[in-house]
Amino acid sequence: xxxxxxxxxxxxxxxxxxxxxxxxxxxxxxxxxxxxxxxxxxxxxxxxxxxxxxxxxxxxxxxxxxxxxxxxxxxxxxxxxxxxxxxxxxxxxxxxxxxxxxxxxxxxxxxxxxxxxxxxxxxxxxxxxxxxxxxxxxxxxxxxxxxxxxxxxxxxxxxxxxxxxxxxxxxxxxxxxxxxxxxxxxxxxxxxxxxxxxxxxxxxxxxxxxxxxxxxxxxxxxxxxxxxxxxxxxxxxxxxxxxxxxxxxxxxxxxxxxxxxxxxxxxxxxxxxxxxxxxxxxxxxxxxxxxxxxxxxxxxxxxxxxxxxxxxxxxxxxxxxxxxxxxxxxxxxxxxxxxxxxxxxxxxxxxxxxxxxxxxxxxxxxxxxxxxxxxxxxxxxxxxxx
Amino acid sequence: xxxxxxxxxxxxxxxxxxxxxxxxxxxxxxxxxxxxxxxxxxxxxxxxxxxxxxxxxxxxxxxxxxxxxxxxxxxxxxxxxxxxxxxxxxxxxxxxxxxxxxxxxxxxxxxxxxxxxxxxxxxxxxxxxxxxxxxxxxxxxxxxxxxxxxxxxxxxxxxxxxxxxxxxxxxxxxxxxxxxxxxxxxxxxxxxxxxxxxxxxxxxxxxxxxxxxxxxxxxxxxxxxxxxxxxxxxxxxxxxxxxxxxxxxxxxxxxxxxxxxxxxxxxxxxxxxxxxxxxxxxxxxxxxxxxxxxxxxxxxxxxxxxxxxxxxxxxxxxxxxxxxxxxxxxxxxxxxxxxxxxxxxxxxxxxxxxxxxxxxxxxxxxxxxxxxxxxxxxxxxxxxxxxxxxxxxxxx
Numbered sequence: 039x040x041x042x043x044x045x046x047x048x049x050x051x052x053x054x055x056x057x058x059x060x061x062x063x064x065x066x067x068x069x070x071x072x073x074x075x076x077x078x079x080x081x082x083x084x085x086x087x088x089x090x091x092x093x094x095x096x097x098x099x100x101x102x103x104x105x106x107x108x109x110x111x112x113x114x115x116x117x118x119x120x121x122x123x124x125x126x127x128x129x130x131x132x133x134x135x136x137x138x139x140x141x142x143x144x145x146x147x148x149x150x151x152x153x154x155x156x157x158x159x160x161x162x163x164x165x166x167x168x169x170x171x172x173x174x175x176x177x178x179x180x181x182x183x184x185x186x187x188x189x190x191x192x193x194x195x196x197x198x199x200x201x202x203x204x205x206x207x208x209x210x211x212x213x214x215x216x217x218x219x220x221x222x223x224x225x226x227x228x229x230x231x232x233x234x235x236x237x238x239x240x241x242x243x244x245x246x247x248x249x250x251x252x253x254x255x256x257x258x259x260x261x262x263x264x265x266x267x268x269x270x271x272x273x274x275x276x277x278x279x280x281x282x283x284x285x286x287x288x289x290x291x292x293x294x295x296x297x298x299x300x301x302x303x304x305x306x307x308x309x310x311x312x313x314x315x316x317x318x319x320x321x322x323x324x325x326x327x328x329x330x331x332x333x334x335x336x337x338x339x340x341x342x343x344x345x346x347x348x349x350x351x352x353x354x355x356x357x358x359x360x361x362x363x364x365x366x367x368x369x370x371x372x373x374x375x376x377x378x379x380x381x382x383x384x385x386x387x388x389x390x391x392x393x394x395x396x397x398x399x400x401x402x403x404x405x406x407x408x409x410x411x412x413x414x415x416x417x418x419x420x421x422x423x424x
Numbered sequence: 425x426x427x428x429x430x431x432x433x434x435x436x437x438x439x440x441x442x443x444x445x446x447x448x449x450x451x452x453x454x455x456x457x458x459x460x461x462x463x464x465x466x467x468x469x470x471x472x473x474x475x476x477x478x479x480x481x482x483x484x485x486x487x488x489x490x491x492x493x494x495x496x497x498x499x500x501x502x503x504x505x506x507x508x509x510x511x512x513x514x515x516x517x518x519x520x521x522x523x524x525x526x527x528x529x530x531x532x533x534x535x536x537x538x539x540x541x542x543x544x545x546x547x548x549x550x551x552x553x554x555x556x557x558x559x560x561x562x563x564x565x566x567x568x569x570x571x572x573x574x575x576x577x578x579x580x581x582x583x584x585x586x587x588x589x590x591x592x593x594x595x596x597x598x599x600x601x602x603x604x605x606x607x608x609x610x611x612x613x614x615x616x617x618x619x620x621x622x623x624x625x626x627x628x629x630x631x632x633x634x635x636x637x638x639x640x641x642x643x644x645x646x647x648x649x650x651x652x653x654x655x656x657x658x659x660x661x662x663x664x665x666x667x668x669x670x671x672x673x674x675x676x677x678x679x680x681x682x683x684x685x686x687x688x689x690x691x692x693x694x695x696x697x698x699x700x701x702x703x704x705x706x707x708x709x710x711x712x713x714x715x716x717x718x719x720x721x722x723x724x725x726x727x728x729x730x731x732x733x734x735x736x737x738x739x740x741x742x743x744x745x746x747x748x749x750x751x752x753x754x755x756x757x758x759x760x761x762x763x764x765x766x767x768x769x770x771x772x773x774x775x776x777x778x779x780x781x782x783x784x785x786x787x788x789x790x791x792x793x794x795x796x797x798x799x800x801x802x803x804x805x806x807x808x809x810x811x812x813x814x815x816x817x818x819x820x
Binding site: 189 | 601607
């Protein structure tokens with residue numbers, strides 16, 4: 039016990055004397071969380087800049103333009119006189135899409151010649167592209183509906199029969215847990231956890247392998263009485279405590295101050311976070327044991343850690359990835375905290391349904407202990423390869 | 425003038441020698457740009473989400489409700505997982521991750537169609553990933569329009585409306601997608617990510633070399649034995665040129681062959697996007713040298729640069745458009761070369777824009793090149809002065 043305490047004291051001294059430690063352990067993770075909260079605070083990037091190409095200039099065309107402008111999805115920020123002009127505005131990035139009202143639109147609509155409203159959306163930017171598409175489509179369909187209504191009532195169809203005629207079957211959609219389709223509710227917690235995991239892994243790998251680089255690894259082991267396990271515990275436990283405090287702060291910011299939805303129990307998410315922190319440390323420790331060299335270990339956790347943001351399936355579902363690629367998602371602790379977050383906080387499932395993710399996080403702790411003997415060997419014989 | 429040129433050439437040669445003899449650097453300068461674009465594309469290459477498992481709770485059990493399910497199952501996103509006898513059972517399937525949506529057809533669905541009222545069905549959709557929700561929504565909208573076509577014409581016939589010239593929808597509509605015509609995920613995200621990879625790998629490499637030189641100087645008591653011994657401007661320029669020359673073949677590979685290999689959108693002209701990306705490379709090479717100010721030793725490059733990739737990705741507007749950012753983040757995004765690089769390259773590559781149409785991001789990148797050049801020179805001057813101090817101390 040006293041050996042462990044000696045090792046902890048040694049590490050505390052090292053941490054307290056380094057600005058880098060303070061910045062990496064506290065400022066950067068909290069800064070990342072605040073960055074996402076602040077950047078995505080709108081929830082949805084509404085009012086996508088778009089344009090209208092009105093080739094008809096009739097009363098009905100102006101009505102369509104007004105209807106477009108009144109939706110919250112698009113903002114008609116300019117009017118173009120031709121398809122080419124609007125296309126050039128898309129290419130130079132002024133607008134994300136445009137709506138074309140054809141010549142003789144009003145005349146054809148009234149005469150029953152079924153004119154075609156065309157709309158163009160630039161999907162090279164997914165979110166504004168999707169939102170402007172949705173706005174354009176809604177207006178195109180409702181324009182059709184309102185012309186139909188006017189015509190039906192003109193031929194004497196009673197008012198209460200018109201709506202069932204225009205739209206006989208309505209499929210209402212309910213987005214469970216996030217009816218506002220708020221982007222921040224997906225991205226902010228998952229990327230905050232992702233950044234936290236990345237920084238924990240990089241910092242853990244840095245503090246372990248730097249002992250080898252500086253040649254202090256023998257003294258580190260000696261403080262722990264020659265036991266690599268005590269030495270690792272002594273080194274990592276103080277960091278665990280700091281990262282616990284930081285991750286709880288992140289959760290307090292999200293669920294306390296920012297009122298992110300919490301349909302399940304915050305308690306279980308906190309428990310998951312408390313396991314997640316040492317799981318990331320254990321993952322990095324395992325890498326350091328296998329590659330006891332600062333450059334290789336740090337390259338490995340960095341390259342893998344950055345890919346984790348994609349593997350973890352924050353935006354593209356893992357089950358649709360190629361099997362040989364998707365399998366990597368299971369190797370990352372970030373994947374499990376993400377699954378626990380969406381299932382617990384967004385969907386409100388009972389902890390029973392996420393039990394395996396807790397088990398997986400616990401398995402990382404075990405994996406961290408597997409190869410420590412290898413690390414001990416290189417600690418006794420520190421060779422620095424730049 | 426000739427002297428300055430020779431100094432730059434000397435720095436270039438020395439830096440090239442260091443680059444080719446540092447395994448850690450080769451990982452950043454060669455392996456990373458070669459493999460990352462491939463790995464990223466492989467992750468997102470399935471492009472679209474199809475056949476999302478949906479369970480049906482049919483409380484109506486009529487010909488009309490079965491017809492609705494058949495038509496729904498025929499859409500691209502809707503994959504019929506099976507029927508559940510009630511909502512509780514369906515919810516249990518959802519919680520078990522067997523399905524991602526529940527289609528509930530109420531008991532009066534058929535009756536309402538028969539008596540000419542509006543019928544309702546409800547799709548309860550899992551919101552854990554927006555891409556699934558978006559795909560299902562778009563299928564359901566198409567389904568509604570198709571159903572309207574079928575049932576409406578029948579009903580209008582019945583009340584004699586077709587005699588009044590009302591047979592189909594009075595106004596048609598047609599949608600066109602630009603840039604990413606297949607609405608694929610890889611087609612959208614990869615053109616942006618590859619530009620960011622160029623910048624970040626350059627920052628990592630330039631930072632690593634700079635920090636290593638700093639370490640050597642510290643060990644040598646203020647003298648870096650491998651320094652070319654040129655003035656600050658010549659050193660900064662020579663190094664940046666060495667990195668940029670190394671990146672020319674990689675840039676062609678990343679910007680041309682990656683989209684080509686994976687059949688991603690690639691309609692831009694090389695005469696537009698290659699000159700366009702040049703200031704990005706130069707600005708990154710200077711920024712990397714300026715960032716050395718924060719690095720005490722080689723390993724610091726991981727601490728300083730790696731996590732910024734995530735932040736820069738968001739600031740570039742690829743995920744969250746720049747027009748919706750607050751002035752603060754809009755401004756900070758503006759000082760990152762990749763923000764402009766991503767914006768312009770996507771338009772050239774996916775929308776077929778020309779260099780002239782992207783004059784604004786192009787000029788912004790040149791402006792950043794100038795700014796970071798000055799910063800890199802300043803950092804170099806400062807560290808040279810400190811090295812002289814160290815040397816004087818060591819000698820005195």
